[in-house]
Amino acid sequence: MRALGIQQQQTIKISLVYFFLVLVSIFVFFPFVWMFLTSLKTNPEALRIPPTWVPQKLTFEAYIAIWTRKPFGTYFMNSVMIASCTAAISTFLGALAGYGFSRFIFRGKTLLLGAFLATQMLPGGLLIGPYFKILARIGLFNTRTGLIIAFITICLPFSTWMLKGFFDTIPPELDQAAMIDGCSRIGAFRRVLLPVAKPGMVATVLFAFLLAWGDVLWALCLTSTHEMSTVTLGILRFVGEFQVYWPMLMAGSIIGSVPAIILYIMLQKFLITGLTAGAVKG
Amino acid sequence: MLALRIKDKQMGYFFILPAALMLLAVIIYPAIYSLKLSFTSESEALYSLTNYAELFRDALFWQAFRNTLVFVGVVVTLHLVIGFSIAMALNTRIKARLLFRLIVLLPWTVPDVVAGITWKWIYDPVYGALNDLLSRLNLIDAPILWLSDPKLAMASIIFADIWRGFPFVMLILLSGLQAIPRELYEAAKIDRASGFQSFRYITLPSLKKIVGVALALDIIWEFRRFGLVQTMTQGGPGHQTEVFSTLIYKEYFQFFRFEYASAIAVIMSIILLSLSLPYIWMISKE
Numbered sequence A: 001m002r003a004l005g006i007q008q009q010q011t012i013k014i015s016l017v018y019f020f021l022v023l024v025s026i027f028v029f030f031p032f033v034w035m036f037l038t039s040l041k042t043n044p045e046a047l048r049i050p051p052t053w054v055p056q057k058l059t060f061e062a063y064i065a066i067w068t069r070k071p072f073g074t075y076f077m078n079s080v081m082i083a084s085c086t087a088a089i090s091t092f093l094g095a096l097a098g099y100g101f102s103r104f105i106f107r108g109k110t111l112l113l114g115a116f117l118a119t120q121m122l123p124g125g126l127l128i129g130p131y132f133k134i135l136a137r138i139g140l141f142n143t144r145t146g147l148i149i150a151f152i153t154i155c156l157p158f159s160t161w162m163l164k165g166f167f168d169t170i171p172p173e174l175d176q177a178a179m180i181d182g183c184s185r186i187g188a189f190r191r192v193l194l195p196v197a198k199p200g201m202v203a204t205v206l207f208a209f210l211l212a213w214g215d216v217l218w219a220l221c222l223t224s225t226h227e228m229s230t231v232t233l234g235i236l237r238f239v240g241e242f243q244v245y246w247p248m249l250m251a252g253s254i255i256g257s258v259p260a261i262i263l264y265i266m267l268q269k270f271l272i273t274g275l276t277a278g279a280v281k282g
Numbered sequence B: 001m002l003a004l005r006i007k008d009k010q011m012g013y014f015f016i017l018p019a020a021l022m023l024l025a026v027i028i029y030p031a032i033y034s035l036k037l038s039f040t041s042e043s044e045a046l047y048s049l050t051n052y053a054e055l056f057r058d059a060l061f062w063q064a065f066r067n068t069l070v071f072v073g074v075v076v077t078l079h080l081v082i083g084f085s086i087a088m089a090l091n092t093r094i095k096a097r098l099l100f101r102l103i104v105l106l107p108w109t110v111p112d113v114v115a116g117i118t119w120k121w122i123y124d125p126v127y128g129a130l131n132d133l134l135s136r137l138n139l140i141d142a143p144i145l146w147l148s149d150p151k152l153a154m155a156s157i158i159f160a161d162i163w164r165g166f167p168f169v170m171l172i173l174l175s176g177l178q179a180i181p182r183e184l185y186e187a188a189k190i191d192r193a194s195g196f197q198s199f200r201y202i203t204l205p206s207l208k209k210i211v212g213v214a215l216a217l218d219i220i221w222e223f224r225r226f227g228l229v230q231t232m233t234q235g236g237p238g239h240q241t242e243v244f245s246t247l248i249y250k251e252y253f254q255f256f257r258f259e260y261a262s263a264i265a266v267i268m269s270i271i272l273l274s275l276s277l278p279y280i281w282m283i284s285k286e
Helices: A002-039 A061-068 A072-103 A109-121 A124-137 A144-168 A173-180 A185-196 A198-214 A217-222 A231-239 A246-280 B002-038 B050-057 B059-090 B097-109 B112-123 B129-136 B153-178 B182-190 B195-223 B227-232 B244-253 B258-284
Strands: none
Touching: A002 A246, A002 B059, A002 B097, A002 B112, A002 B153, A061 A072, A061 A246, A072 A109, A072 A144, A072 A185, A072 A198, A072 A231, A072 A246, A072 B002, A109 A144, A109 B002, A109 B258, A124 A144, A124 A217, A124 B002, A124 B244, A124 B258, A144 A198, A144 A217, A144 B002, A173 A185, A185 A198, A198 A231, A198 A246, A217 A231, A217 B244, A231 A246, A231 B112, A231 B227, A246 B097, A246 B112, B002 B258, B050 B059, B050 B258, B059 B097, B059 B153, B059 B195, B059 B244, B097 B153, B112 B129, B112 B153, B112 B227, B153 B195, B153 B227, B182 B195, B195 B258, B227 B244, B244 B258
16 A cells, blocks of 8 residues: 555656656747747748747748848858867867876966966956957958957867866876887877777867857957858847848758757767766766 | 886976967967056056046946846856756656756757847747737737836846756756765665655755856856847847946947956956856865
């Protein structure tokens, strides 16, 4: 009798958990659904009172229009190139530094590590003014290179920290074994440690990519033409125009989100371990 | 062996050097540049405190200050509450756990500009989904001006930012929950502890540190939130939703007062650094 009671209690508890999670999922999906439905409407239908929910006339014209009437292709390529380069550079430098912080004891280490973390706390607002002036002086204003340099400020401290956490989880005996087998320190790092830390590297590349992909402040301040604009900046500028075409804007938003969502779904296992490797263990 | 060890010590610097030089060039140098800029003004030849003196008399600065505190305070608190409830739900042994984890994390993958623009469209008083939904449910008679009513604008933005940001906090808390050894709960069960007792005496104490990490990171992210506010209201109506990041942007690129903007940015950085100092200290001394 009592066993049955516990069983029932368990069933009730699980149903409540499901109920709660379904509610949360509705909250999560609602904006995505509205975004998607709007992107399939014609412009007049998007401006109907009261609004229609399911498009009466399904059309992909908004998706075509953002590539033909707006330079979304250029924006998209810019975002891909800039975010990839940023991710590659900051993961490479971050792996070296993360390994250094994880494996060596040297004078000033705590201070240096603290300084790395502190640079991450400095807001973009502090740096955009000087960047505007410096990049203009060296001819990198309104270039992809300029933006990559700027994005490294967001990504490098974080990459270093994430990869340090990853290297910390790999036993140092592994390096020693490789060095006894005749590898130099750098050889051990390159041939043994990097392959083992691959999931961490993947997570860091992904995270840096998402950070750079999602930024708009830097792109807004450091570019001035459509040729150098990113997807997020394209969307922001689009909102400011005299007449807003919501289906196009929503189609652009979907195009701007899809690469990030796909990357994330493919790599979510790595991302979750990577983000929390440093944070959880202590 | 000794020779190797000395050499190895220097190797530490060798590995860190490239990243350190990079940070010096791309962050430290511009930061100092900005600091210098904040002490210059057009009327005076040498360094002066003119900008800072002006700033403390500037009502707009104080409004942005208050708005930022409200925005960050409310958003971070609700991220924590919602994130924690969902993490607890996802930490039970239900079958669809992984599916729900995937769903719940989706808002966080979207650029904040996209989140901002989508919510702006949902909030649209005439064509938007929210007013339509509420009037279909007979909850409102007249459309609500979510973003242009000065009393509502901040709350509307905060709501959108809760949607965008809770997954990150949830993710960190979930990993903390999963790191608690199951044996602890089993032992508590044997000792006939109630569900609440094991929550109070096992779950909460084990999570103390990870909650600190989640809070610190979330405060740092939300303090500089720009894209979301810029797409939704650009700081308006009036300056009701003006936060530090949007104000600094305006001073720089609409009024072209670089020196004054730098001064605001310096104040913002000092606040951020002092807020995150305990966190930096905690994790770098390990």
